[in-house]
Amino acid sequence: MRKVAIAAVALAVVLGATACSSSTPAARPSATTDSLSGSITVFGAASLTTTFTALATDFEKLHPKVTVATSFAGSADLVTQIAAGAPADVFASADTKNMDKLTSASLIEGTPVNFATNVLEIAVPPSNPAKITGFADLAKPGVKTVICAPAVPCGAATVTIEKATGVTLTPVSEETAVTDVLGKVSSGEADAGLVYVTDVRGAGSAVRGIPFAGSATAVNTYPIGALRASTAPAVARAFIDFVTGRVGQKVLAEAGFGKP
Amino acid sequence: MTISSAVPRWIVVIAAIGAVFVLLPIVAMTTRVDWGQFFPLISSAASRDALLLSLRTSLASTVVCVVLGVPMSLVLARTTFAGQRAVRALVLLPLVLPPVIGGIALLAAYGRMGLLGQTFQVLGIQIAFSTTAVVLAQSFVALPFLVLSLEGALRIAGTRYEAVAATLGASPSTVLWRVTMPLVLPAILSGAVLSFARALGEFGATLTFAGSLQGVTRTLPLEIYLQRETDPDAAVALALVLVVVSLLVVGLTLRTSGITRRSAL
Amino acid sequence: MTGLAFHATVAARRFDLALDVPEGTTVAVLGPNGAGKSTLLALIAGLLTPDAGTAAWGGTTFFGADVWLPPHRRGVAMLAQEALLFPHLSVLENVAFGPRSAGQARVASRETALHWLEEVEAADLATKRPGELSGGQAQRVAIARALAADPTLLLLDEPLAALDIAVTPTLRRMLRRVLAGRTAIIVTHEVLDALTLADRVVVIGHGGVVEQGDTREVLERPRHPFTAELAGLNLLRGRVVEGGIETPVGRVSAASRLIAGTRGAAALRPSAITVHATEPGERAGVNLVRVEVSDLEPRGDVIRVRSAALFADLTPAQAAALDLEPGSTAWFAFAADDVSLYGL
Numbered sequence: 023m024r025k026v027a028i029a030a031v032a033l034a035v036v037l038g039a040t041a042c043s044s045s046t047p048a049a050r051p052s053a054t055t056d057s058l059s060g061s062i063t064v065f066g067a068a069s070l071t072t073t074f075t076a077l078a079t080d081f082e083k084l085h086p087k088v089t090v091a092t093s094f095a096g097s098a099d100l101v102t103q104i105a106a107g108a109p110a111d112v113f114a115s116a117d118t119k120n121m122d123k124l125t126s127a128s129l130i131e132g133t134p135v136n137f138a139t140n141v142l143e144i145a146v147p148p149s150n151p152a153k154i155t156g157f158a159d160l161a162k163p164g165v166k167t168v169i170c171a172p173a174v175p176c177g178a179a180t181v182t183i184e185k186a187t188g189v190t191l192t193p194v195s196e197e198t199a200v201t202d203v204l205g206k207v208s209s210g211e212a213d214a215g216l217v218y219v220t221d222v223r224g225a226g227s228a229v230r231g232i233p234f235a236g237s238a239t240a241v242n243t244y245p246i247g248a249l250r251a252s253t254a255p256a257v258a259r260a261f262i263d264f265v266t267g268r269v270g271q272k273v274l275a276e277a278g279f280g281k282p
Numbered sequence: 283m284t285i286s287s288a289v290p291r292w293i294v295v296i297a298a299i300g301a302v303f304v305l306l307p308i309v310a311m312t313t314r315v316d317w318g319q320f321f322p323l324i325s326s327a328a329s330r331d332a333l334l335l336s337l338r339t340s341l342a343s344t345v346v347c348v349v350l351g352v353p354m355s356l357v358l359a360r361t362t363f364a365g366q367r368a369v370r371a372l373v374l375l376p377l378v379l380p381p382v383i384g385g386i387a388l389l390a391a392y393g394r395m396g397l398l399g400q401t402f403q404v405l406g407i408q409i410a411f412s413t414t415a416v417v418l419a420q421s422f423v424a425l426p427f428l429v430l431s432l433e434g435a436l437r438i439a440g441t442r443y444e445a446v447a448a449t450l451g452a453s454p455s456t457v458l459w460r461v462t463m464p465l466v467l468p469a470i471l472s473g474a475v476l477s478f479a480r481a482l483g484e485f486g487a488t489l490t491f492a493g494s495l496q497g498v499t500r501t502l503p504l505e506i507y508l509q510r511e512t513d514p515d516a517a518v519a520l521a522l523v524l525v526v527v528s529l530l531v532v533g534l535t536l537r538t539s540g541i542t543r544r545s546a547l
Numbered sequence: 548m549t550g551l552a553f554h555a556t557v558a559a560r561r562f563d564l565a566l567d568v569p570e571g572t573t574v575a576v577l578g579p580n581g582a583g584k585s586t587l588l589a590l591i592a593g594l595l596t597p598d599a600g601t602a603a604w605g606g607t608t609f610f611g612a613d614v615w616l617p618p619h620r621r622g623v624a625m626l627a628q629e630a631l632l633f634p635h636l637s638v639l640e641n642v643a644f645g646p647r648s649a650g651q652a653r654v655a656s657r658e659t660a661l662h663w664l665e666e667v668e669a670a671d672l673a674t675k676r677p678g679e680l681s682g683g684q685a686q687r688v689a690i691a692r693a694l695a696a697d698p699t700l701l702l703l704d705e706p707l708a709a710l711d712i713a714v715t716p717t718l719r720r721m722l723r724r725v726l727a728g729r730t731a732i733i734v735t736h737e738v739l740d741a742l743t744l745a746d747r748v749v750v751i752g753h754g755g756v757v758e759q760g761d762t763r764e765v766l767e768r769p770r771h772p773f774t775a776e777l778a779g780l781n782l783l784r785g786r787v788v789e790g791g792i793e794t795p796v797g798r799v800s801a802a803s804r805l806i807a808g809t810r811g812a813a814a815l816r817p818s819a820i821t822v823h824a825t826e827p828g829e830r831a832g833v834n835l836v837r838v839e840v841s842d843l844e845p846r847g848d849v850i851r852v853r854s855a856a857l858f859a860d861l862t863p864a865q866a867a868a869l870d871l872e873p874g875s876t877a878w879f880a881f882a883a884d885d886v887s888l889y890g891l
Binding site for chain 2: 096098099102166168171173174193194195196197198202205206209210211
């Protein structure tokens with residue numbers, strides 16, 4: 023039993039050591055340098071899945087000696103993983119609150135950069151069975167509305183809009199992930215759901231989007247930053263520049279994101 | 283600890299490693315709990331609602347599992363019919379199905395757009411987003427545990443006592459209530475415990491099929507999932523509550539089934 | 548005739564048997580393993596369905612053309628080698644099971660149960676659990692339980708076979724007492740069971756009934772070698788002559804009141820034969836047969852010396868003294884008075 027405990031501790035020490043290598047900030051390379059090499063892991067919020075996967079491939083094409091691995095999950099999950107020592111080089115969050123957790127823990131190199139914004143949109147099944155036209159319709163009796171729980175970024179945005187418009191919703195479900203909200207709408211179980219514009223765009227013909235005026239009162243700002251513990255800080259920096267650059271912004275805009 | 287000579291020593295070593303493998307994460311979790319904050323964390327309204335909802339729904343699901351599972355076990359163990367193997371495999375399917383897939387399947391059957399959706403609407407029955415949906419989801423994933431446990435016990439028990447009872451003049455229903463059921467009661471109990479534990483920990487199917495609303499459908503696992511977004515400490519504290527409740531249930535019922543075995547009726 | 552009229556076939560078990568049991572009589576079914584004794588009882592009790600045949604008790608059909616009565620409606624109770632008392636019920640509740648199933652109230656059924664427990668002299672066991680009983684005690688309770696169900700027909704499948712030899716005589720006497728006046732079929736290996744308990748005996752071999760009739764008649768005067776073997780008797784068949792019978796082993800003297808020229812049989816207990824290693828002198832009234840020993844069979848506390856047509860039982864000491872082995876020559880001597888001669 024003692025031997026097993028010692029082995030476990032030794033293993034933990036080794037793993038911890040590899041995650042905590044110190045790095046010196048390198049000079050900022052030009053974004054078109056072909057000689058850029060290394061591999062990075064990008065942790066991105068779930069809502070960035072399609073866009074960042076495409077951007078990763080584009081970046082690899084630009085820099086043949088670079089590999090970009092991606093990992094997508096809820097922003098809070100990613101924060102937990104990074105804080106526990108997961109090997110990420112770049113972190114793109116769905117809101118500033120989660121990024122702040124890492125910056126206050128001194129895990130971010132420099133200052134994070136805002137690279138996109140997202141606003142909420144009403145999603146309804148293609149046939150719009152409850153005849154939704156605007157935000158106020160969501161509170162009509164008999165309408166099955168599904169939203170994000172207030173603890174999650176899209177849920178916090180919903181609360182802001184409720185306060186701003188004075189309309190209080192009585193949802194049938196408060197999901198923990200915006201994909202689950204979308205799922206309830208696309209499966210026809212819910213009459214309406216509040217999701218991001220990008221989610222509606224990405225769902226294609228599975229749902230119909232209904233923009234509403236009040237959405238502008240709750241804008242989610244997406245920050246991106248490099249991790250201090252990154253083993254390839256030059257490549258990390260280059261990727262961030264790529265995302266905030268012309269190509270990156272175009273891809274994001276096409277997906278429905280707003281300007282930062 | 284006395285090691286029986288019937289078991290080679292290296293087996294005991296591997297078994298000990300297995301035990302550590304399972305127990306270490308749970309023990310590690312208890313070290314993560316902020317004990318100073320523990321009671322406020324678990325006694326919040328949301329936590330209380332989640333725990334009570336979990337207990338209520340798991341209990342209801344266990345009843346459903348027993349009511350449906352006992353006849354299913356009897357038919358599988360004591361009758362023969364064409365396609366029996368296929369039916370058994372299908373009945374045990376929820377055991378291997380990822381729970382989220384189970385949720386999707388439940389939607390396909392009982393959801394608004396599902397097979398029975400229109401029928402339910404006409405009858406005025408609302409299933410989605412209701413506590414009923416939670417019970418359905420939990421029963422769906424927990425039923426195979428009871429069927430598996432009980433069918434095995436029924437096969438082993440054999441039918442000799444039932445044959446004697448019949449020759450003494452007992453009708454098939456009397457035989458069932460007075461002979462079969464009492465003899466396999468320990469197996470029913472342990473199957474029910476397994477079902478309850480599975481229902482208590484059910485997450486994926488509930489999330490997909492029933493949704494998540496405090497007091498209505500947000501069971502303890504769903505509450506933990508939500509708390510992770512903002513307050514990992516609360517999540518760990520609640521997880522510990524779930525572990526303790528499960529241990530209590532399992533421990534208590536094993537004790538009572540032992541008592542039943544010793545002094546039958 | 549009231550009683551059981553039975554005929555059935557089960558192809559998979561090569562079973563084809565017809566049997567009648569008059570009401571109020573006990574019939575013993577004797578036969579080797581595999582002959583179909585257990586199949587017979589299972590068919591009558593309703594635990595097995597035949598391929599073809601009919602069985603009826605008076606006006607009630609158990610099975611027949613398009614009719615099949617389930618076991619709980621036949622009024623046929625069964626007693627097996629194992630008592631099979633319900634482990635989760637007390638002895639009293641076990642015995643009360645039949646009456647309760649018939650609809651009797653709990654208190655009344657317990658009174659009935661107590662009455663039958665007294666009949667089998669097991670009333671003091673009423674509050675015990677089956678796990679606490681010995682084999683003999685459990686079998687007593689099982690008998691009480693079967694009788695308490697008030698069956699029209701009682702089936703016993705080798706009820707004493709699994710019991711300690713010390714308790715079987717007591718139980719056999721008790722069975723004799725409770726079976727008096729009842730209709731019962733008892734399947735057994737033991738000739739003693741048949742002689743003690745049964746009015747009639749049916750001998751079955753592979754392929755059907757070999758012989759049947761009054762118990763003493765069949766078992767003391769068997770007509771068939773198969774029956775004789777089961778009854779433990781030597782059987783020599785042949786033509787009746789003056790003062791004896793002409794058999795395959797030669798002329799056997801016996802007291803005879805039969806008409807010469809008819810077919811007859813001589814039955815002889817193996818213990819009545821003395822065995823000699825050398826030819827003894829001739830004596831009046833003693834039959835002498837020269838045999839070649841084919842086998843020496845230990846059976847309990849005797850050694851059975853077999854030859855082609857006859858077998859004799861010796862004590863181990865006697866067998867050792869004679870120094871016999873398969874192939875050796877021996878002389879079987881038996882008194883004419885010990886031979887039972889009867890017509891076929």
